Amino acid sequence: MSVTVQRLDDGIAVLTIDAPPVNLYSLQLHADFDRALDEIVADLPRALLIRAEGRVVSGGVDVAQFHARKSKAETKALYDRMLELPTRIDELPVPTIFAAHALTLTWAFEVAVACDIILASEKAKFGLVERVIGLTPTMGGTQRLAARAGVGRAKEFVFTGDLYPAETMERWNVVNRVLPVEGFDEAVLSFVRSIAAGPTKAFGAAKDILRHFEAGGVPEANAHTTAIASELFDTADLQGGMESFLRDGPGKASFEGR
Template identity: 30%
Template structure:
């Protein structure tokens, strides 16, 4: 697929994905969501991808929200379909991806942009970033999993406050309440995201995938997270990576994992 709204480049097993609509503050329109769905599917299935670094073009915005002009005249049925398709193909797909997604938040992360960042497994923000869910200002609520993931990350009280006030908060406050993992100067943002992914690349890929699945199951209403963990733990024993990891430990050398 040829992309018009995102840039995608694979370097040293890290897939760099940049939402490239800088003049529109990288707002999410239908085509951008379609392209994201495609690149997420590629990352999930490609053995050569060990992690994904997701960011926005320029220094003003990660993603400043959804493209409101596309749905301003929607009916309730159309609105529900918009949320359902977007959640399934993009936001839930990122969360369930067996490869870790690191969001490098380089500016405004608002509405659908913050929802996109929250779907990622790890979030790093520049110290100039501002984050928020302003949907109630438009007579809406977050529709791409924002009410759920924000509550999981910061708790019910803070989630309702942020959503109901529609306030933007600075990156330093976002870090304090657990909304982002790290805050760094803008010039160091990509390097910090790469540092995290390069550490993860040294670990066993199948074990990383199992860990993501088990952690996700802790928050799934229809799963027993402990049971998922037990099963995923057991499956790891059948991998070559387990044999390599334990052999390397006993032989006092660094392991070389194959992802098998």
């Protein structure tokens, strides 16, 4: 299996990509990813960490997958299939964090920007390099990059096909945090634990509100905010959090993700 799921005791699920030598996208890897996501959806964690093994996060795609298509219809069917993967991740109702320890190209970058938060090591680099075969990105990376960094930056990123360091991507508001290479995995897990310890249902509500914002701006989000937030009334975390606040003051509540 090129994609596996490990469950940690604190409600964290760790999804690991491991398809040596450079974690290229293939239909088999996608099928393994789907099975891993099925496992995640069947038993939702309080936070999902997506990471990769190897010297790079991914060196890109298996171009033979594209070249084997013999018509536009076959090609579109492949692209439709590819787009499903980041869409599934984007739709998860729990916090999703992507850890980029090194070079992160094409499909892996498109998965990264479908996650809620991207953590990168100081040596990580990112690129959408489809221009080298005369293609444009097909897995939503262009538009998700534009949502984070702006249309002008997305055009530059796609048109140049250059590799951009983590520091630049943080400045563009694509990467959330750049962490030292030394101790990167430990720092990532510490961050994910801090998210997993929070009110998971409330985080899911925030994601829903922001989806409406992305679809129609502040007015669209405002039209749905109160309905989404009021659904939290019956959650144990909200009721317990309010009781803890009134009894013990702020910052003392413990959340269970329910």
